[in-house]
Amino acid sequence: SYVLTQPPSVSVAPGQTARIACEGNNIGSKSVHWYQQKPGQAPVLVVYDDSDRPSGIPERFSGSNSGNTATLTISRVGAGDEADYYCQVWDNTGDHYVFGDGTKVTVL
Amino acid sequence: EEQLVESGGDLVEPGGSLRLSCSTSGFPFSTYEMNWVRQAPGKGLEWVSYIGISGTTIRYADSVKGRFTISRDNAKNSLYLQMNSLRVEDTAVYYCAREGGSLNFELWGQGALVTVSS
Numbered sequence: 001s002y003v004l005t006q007p008p009s010v011s012v013a014p015g016q017t018a019r020i021a022c023e024g025n026n027i028g029s030k031s032v033h034w035y036q037q038k039p040g041q042a043p044v045l046v047v048y049d050d051s052d053r054p055s056g057i058p059e060r061f062s063g064s065n066s067g068n069t070a071t072l073t074i075s076r077v078g079a080g081d082e083a084d085y086y087c088q089v090w091d092n093t094g095d096h097y098v099f100g101d102g103t104k105v106t107v108l
Numbered sequence: 109e110e111q112l113v114e115s116g117g118d119l120v121e122p123g124g125s126l127r128l129s130c131s132t133s134g135f136p137f138s139t140y141e142m143n144w145v146r147q148a149p150g151k152g153l154e155w156v157s158y159i160g161i162s163g164t165t166i167r168y169a170d171s172v173k174g175r176f177t178i179s180r181d182n183a184k185n186s187l188y189l190q191m192n193s194l195r196v197e198d199t200a201v202y203y204c205a206r207e208g209g210s211l212n213f214e215l216w217g218q219g220a221l222v223t224v225s226s
Contacts (some may be wrong), residue, residue, distance in 0.1 A: 023154070033212035035153070042203055042216040043145075043153065049210050086153055090211035095167055097143070097155035 002091040004100035011106045020103045022087030025068060030073040030089045032070040034063060037102075038083045046085075047072060074105070082107050109136035110215055112204045124194050127221055130204030131188040138182035141207040144189050146200035147180075148191030156202070157189065172198075195226045 005023040012018040032050050035043040046057050050065040050074060061074045074081055087100040115151040116128040126142070144156040158167040166178055175192040186205055201219040208214035 030208050031212075033210075035213070036152075042218055043213070044216070045212060045214050048208060048212045048214070054214065056210040065191070084152075088153075092162065096169065097158070098215075099153045099155065 001094050001096065002089065002098050003096055004087055004089065005088060006085075006100040006103045008101070009104045009106065011108055012074075012077045013108045014078060015033065015076055018077050018081070018086050018105055020072040020074075021071040021101050021103070022072070022089075023068055024070075027068055027070050028066045030065075032063065032065050033088045034061075034072045035086045035088065036081075036083045037086065064084065077105075077107055079107050081105060082089065110206075112206065112215060112217035114202065114204050114217045114220035117202065117222050119223045119225065120194055121226050122194060122196055124224070125190070125192045126174075126194065126222060127205075128189040128191070128202055128222070130162075130189075130212055130217055132185045132204075133185070136205075137180075137185040138195075142180060142187045142214060143207055144178060144187075145203045145205050145213065146198075147203070148200045149195070154200075154204070155207045159187070191222070194222075196224050198222065199224045 020027045034047040036046045037043040046061045047063040051063040064071050084102045086102045091098045113131045143158045146156050159178045161204045175193045190218045203219045204217040205213035206215040
């Protein structure tokens with residue numbers, strides 16, 4: 001089955017840029033979606049189809065996808081961005097939805 | 109306002125059964141594909157099951173296949189998950205999630221906690 005690999009944690013200073021990688025075999029050929037989950041809350045879709053943002057998501061959230069790595073970029077990070085972030089794709093070989101293990105973003 | 113509200117979470121013994129419900133409002137439920145996604149305590153997200161708009165297309169994760177049954181009632185704007193032969197490892201918060209146009213989960217409920225323990 002398809003595997004997505006994310007770093008367990010990313011730390012970033014306030015006002016700086018956080019980049020979260022999501023690695024998978026030829027992931028550039030798939031559509032990647034990203035979710036933000038704050039403690040005790042349900043996940044929220046923040047980027048879909050590699051780089052599109054749902055209504056209401058700030059432009060500070062952006063995404064890219066090429067080769068074996070997709071990346072979620074959060075610009076001008078603030079305390080409110082502290083959360084777990086998950087990447088997700090559709091695995092058409094197994095007819096399954098696949099999530100990465102998640103990355104905890106800490107604002108220093 | 110578009111809403112998904114799960115109910116039915118409880119403490120159940122291993123081998124037992126439980127039925128989760130997801131009541132929806134604020135959008136035309138019958139036109140959306142739906143899913144269940146779970147999250148074990150302190151762990152990541154795991155997709156559990158999918159159902160198409162008419163209920164004829166259904167998919168399950170290998171971890172629940174043969175034990176869980178997803179269903180929907182479009183007249184009642186509701187989604188269900190019948191869970192049988194529950195195991196300790198099924199302990200999780202179960203989220204109802206509406207599918208977006210590109211195989212993602214665009215709207216989530218607040219979750220229902222299922223605890224399997226003796």
